[in-house]
Amino acid sequence: MRRIVLGIASFLVAANAFEQTHVVTATALVNMTMKPTMGLTTGRDLTFGFVVQGVTSIYVDPITGGNSAAYFSLSAPPNTPVTVTFSSGVLSDGSNSIAFNGALSGGPSTTQNQSSQLTSGNTITTNSSGEYYFWAGGTANLSPTQPIGTYVGSFVLTIAY
Amino acid sequence: MKKLIAIVALVTGLATGNAFAAGTVTATATVDLTILSAFSVNIVTSTISLGTIYQGTTTASVDPINGGASAAAFSLDGPNSTPVTFSWPSSITLSNGTDNGTFAANVTGNIANTQTSSTSLTNGGPAVNTAGSGTTVYYFWVGGTATVPAAASAGAYTGSVTVTVTY
Numbered sequence: 001m002r003r004i005v006l007g008i009a010s011f012l013v014a015a016n017a018f019e020q021t022h023v024v025t026a027t028a029l030v031n032m033t034m035k036p037t038m039g040l041t042t043g044r045d046l047t048f049g050f051v052v053q054g055v056t057s058i059y060v061d062p063i064t065g066g067n068s069a070a071y072f073s074l075s076a077p078p079n080t081p082v083t084v085t086f087s088s089g090v091l092s093d094g095s096n097s098i099a100f101n102g103a104l105s106g107g108p109s110t111t112q113n114q115s116s117q118l119t120s121g122n123t124i125t126t127n128s129s130g131e132y133y134f135w136a137g138g139t140a141n142l143s144p145t146q147p148i149g150t151y152v153g154s155f156v157l158t159i160a161y
Numbered sequence: 162m163k164k165l166i167a168i169v170a171l172v173t174g175l176a177t178g179n180a181f182a183a184g185t186v187t188a189t190a191t192v193d194l195t196i197l198s199a200f201s202v203n204i205v206t207s208t209i210s211l212g213t214i215y216q217g218t219t220t221a222s223v224d225p226i227n228g229g230a231s232a233a234a235f236s237l238d239g240p241n242s243t244p245v246t247f248s249w250p251s252s253i254t255l256s257n258g259t260d261n262g263t264f265a266a267n268v269t270g271n272i273a274n275t276q277t278s279s280t281s282l283t284n285g286g287p288a289v290n291t292a293g294s295g296t297t298v299y300y301f302w303v304g305g306t307a308t309v310p311a312a313a314s315a316g317a318y319t320g321s322v323t324v325t326v327t328y
Binding site: 030045046049050057100142149154156 | 184
């Protein structure tokens with residue numbers, strides 16, 4: 001009886017020695033960028049600049065107006081149709097106002113003078129990188145006796161998707 | 162069978178990833194416009210006084226910087242810190258009614274009313290900025306050089322030169 005018990009114990013020791021293992025590992029970095037569904041950024045404001053009293057109308061062309069025109073950039077999924085609307089109201093110096101009618105152009109590249117005129121409600125399609133660019137100008141209609149001062153207003157661009 | 166279910170689940174996942182929720186994004190640009198009062202010119206000294214030369218002398222000059230009251234002097238009232246451009250004819254005719262000469266103007270300017278520290282303006286630009294404060298925002302002086310033929314007859318030669326300020 002005593003001899004049998006010793007035999008089993010020897011077998012277990014031998015089995016553990018046989019299971020020695022070696023491990024190598026390789027790690028892959030997992031990288032993913034998540035963009036917001038849509039991003040619309042104002043890159044530049046609209047500047048009419050100086051007007052001498054007595055001038056009754058001033059226009060900034062969104063296509064040819066250079067840095068006077070406001071600039072927006074849209075980031076979205078590629079090749080996605082979206083609807084563009086814009087609104088503009090009045091410019092005010094705090095007590096007096098000037099009527100302001102906005103104008104918008106847009107295009108799939110950042111080249112302003114290759115952009116096309118857009119009207120509020122137009123549908124555009126983002127480029128293959130998901131980008132689209134807008135420029136805003138417009139017409140300010142002044143009274144011949146418009147009081148001297150600095151007038152400020154807003155141009156609001158909305159993208160619906 | 163287990164494998165088939167796994168593939169269907171993968172396709173469903175990709176379709177969900179391409180879709181995006183409807184909505185709107187907006188961006189606002191500030192619109193800025195400044196209305197200025199119009200400029201006006203004040204005449205300080207309206208005549209460029211070339212003085213007297215003797216027959217046979219062909220040139221006479223007034224330096225707008227150092228010519229003192231012999232130079233014509235003007236000032237501008239108007240908006241502050243505004244670019245303005247000066248232009249004038251490159252040459253005008255001086256005449257005594259019989260013979261003609263020419264006069265080429267030189268114009269200098271300064272935001273301060275100090276003629277001797279005025280600087281030469283270039284005909285047609287570049288623009289200079291008016292003073293940052295005050296009602297009278299720029300000063301300019303006009304001199305130049307007259308040229309007459311050696312055989313020009315004696316007499317009083319006159320002409321006029323118009324300096325245009327564009328803003």
